[in-house]
Amino acid sequence: MRLRMRHWGVLTIGLILSMAISGIAYGALGDRLLSKGSKGPEVTELQQKLAQLGYAIGTADGSFGTKTESAIQRFQKARGLTVDGLAGTQTINELKRLSGQSTNSTGKAVGTKSVETNLLARCVNAEARGEPYVGQVAVAAVILNRISDPAFPKTIADIVYQPQAFSSVADGQINLPPSADALRAAQEAVSGSDPSKGAVFFFNPAKTKNKYIWSRPQIIKIGNHIFTK
C-alpha cells in the first residue's frame, strides 16, 4: 500500500515536471520557425496577432493549419515580404511590430486604433471582392463619405449595420475573412483616398433594379460598380 502511494507521488511529480518542461520547450513567439502542423501557445499568440491585424484565422486554437497558413501568406503579400506561408524571424518581427499598441510621447500605450478599419475591410471584402483594387478603395471611401453626409449615421459600425444598407450584412458575407487587398483598401481610404469622388452610393448595374439608386446622379464607373451622389 505504501509502495503504491509512492508510485502515485512519483507519477504526479513526473507529470508536473514534464508539463513545466514542455512549457519551457515551447518558449516565446519568434524562438523557432512555425509552419503548417506546428502546435503550441506560441501558435496561439501568432494567430491572435494575425486576427488583430484583420487577417482572420478562425479560432485561435494553437494549431497551425490551412487558415493560419493562408493568413500568413496574405500578411506577407501585403507587407512586401517573401510569400512562403512560413512564420520565420522576419515575418514574426514584422507581425510583432505592427500589432504593437500606439503610444503617446511618453511611451504610454493607448490601444491599437484599428478596430473600425478591420470592420471597414470586412465590408469592402464582402461588397467588392473581385473588383479592381481602385474599386475596393472607392467602396471603402463611400462608407467614409457617408459619415460626413447628413443623411447617414455617424460611425462606421452604424453605417455598415444600418438595416438594408448593405446586402452583404443581411446574408452574412460580412463575416468572411477580408482579403489583404480589402484591408489595404480600407486603410488607404481611412488615410484620405477617395477614387469615388465624393460618392455616397454604389451599385452593380447588372444586379440592381432599385429605382431610387438609378435616379441618383452618377459620378464614375470603376470595375462593375457605378458610384453615385
Place this chain on the structure above:
Amino acid sequence: MHRKLWIGALTAALLISLGWGFNEYRLAGDYRLVAENNNHRALIDFSSHLDQLETDMAKGNVASNPTQKILYLSQISSKSDAALKDFAQIPAEQAGLSYIGQFLVQAGEFSRTLTQRIAAGGQLSAQEDKTLNDWHEQLMPINQKVQDLIVRMDTENLVWTDPAPTLRQRLGFGGTKIAEAAADGSEIPAKSVRSGLDQLDASLQKLPPFTYTGEFATRVVPKPLGLPTGTVTQDQAQVIAQEFLGKVGYNNSTPVFSANSQGLLGGYTWNYKEAYLDVSQQGGVVTFYRDQRSIEPRKLSQEDATAKAKAVMISLGWQLVLTSSEDFGSYVQYDFVAEKEGVRIYPDKVRLMIALDNGQLVGFDSVPYYSFHQARNFPPKITMEQAVKKLRPNFQVTEKRLAVIAKSGNQDVYCYEFRGKYQGEEYLLYLDAATGAEEKIQRILKTPRGEFIQ
C-alpha cells in the same frame, strides 16, 4: 411481423422529426424575439432621445447666460447624435436619404458650431436665435408623431416594414404608396412603423428649408479652385495620360479609354495594363493614378523610397515640401504640400505612393491640390513672440511655423502651428495668426505604421 417493425420505425421517425421541428420552431421564435426586442428598444430610445432633444431646445432658447447656453447647446448636439444612432437601427426596406436623419444631423452640427463660438467668447446673432427656435417648432410635431406611432404599435399590431406588394398592387390596381400619398397632402394611416416614419419624412420635405444649410453643404468646394483653365478633348487627354505613364516608367504605352467621370474633377479615366488613371477635362491634368500591379518582396529601405519620392515629384513638375509618410508594407505613402513665403499650405496636398520592390510610383493623388489651390494673400498677423505668449504655460514647443489649415465648412485659416509636449502627450496647436485665438488642437500618437494625428 415485418409490418409491425415498419410501423414502429416510421412512428419513431415521425416523433423524432416532430421533436426536431418543434425545437427549431422554438429556436426561431427565440431569435425573432431577440430581434423584435432590439427593434423595439431602438424605437423607444429614438422617441425618448427626441423628447429630451425637444426639451433641451426649449431650454436652450430661453437660456441667456453663456454657460447655460453652452450646456444646453452641447446637450442638443449629443442628443441629436444619439437619436440619429437609434434611427439608423430601426428596420427599413431600403436605405435612402432621409429627412429625419438630415434634420438631426443639421441640428447637431448647428448647435456644435454655436457651442464652439460661445465658448470662444462669441455671441449668437438674431438670425441664429430664430433658426434655433424654428428648429424647435419643427421638432415638436415630429416628436408627437413618433410617440403616436409607438402607441399605435401597441394597440394596432403595427409591423416594422410594409409587407411586399400583392400581385394586384404590382399590376397597378392597388392604392398609391403611403409616403407618396402623404407628399400629396392626404393622410392615410400607416400600416407599418417604417411607412409611418416615411410619412414623417414626406411631411418634413414640405416645410420651408432652414436658413442654415449645415457645415456639410460646404464640405466640398462648389467648383475646383486650382484646375488650369481651358478644356481638353479625349484625344488630348490620351496624350497627357501617355506622357504621365512615360514618366512613371511605362514607355510607349497606349492607354485604353475606360469611362467618362462626372463631378467636380470630372474627365476621362484610362487603363493601361493594371494601371488606372484620371485626366481632368478642365485643365487636362492627371488627378488620380493607381498602379494595381502585384508588388514583389521589398528590396528598398524607407530612406531609398523617400529619396525616390522626392525625385518623382520633381520629374512630374511639382515643387512641394514633404510633410508626412505612412508605411503600408509593400509601399510607402507620402504627402507633399505647397509652401509659399515660408507658410505651409496644408489644404494644397499631393499624395504619392512608392513601391518598395523597385521604387516605381504606384499611386498619385492630386485631387486635394486641384480642389483647394488658389492664389492666397496672407493678412496682417501678430508676431511669433506674441503668439508664443498665448500658449498654455508649460507647453514645450519643439517646432513652430506659419501654416494655412482647413477648417470645417470648407474655410482656410491662416495660423501659427506649434508642435510640442504637454504632460507627456504630444500635440499640434494652431493659433489664428491674426488674433492668437486657439483654432484647432490635434494629438499626435506613434503607431506602428507612422505618426497618427487625431
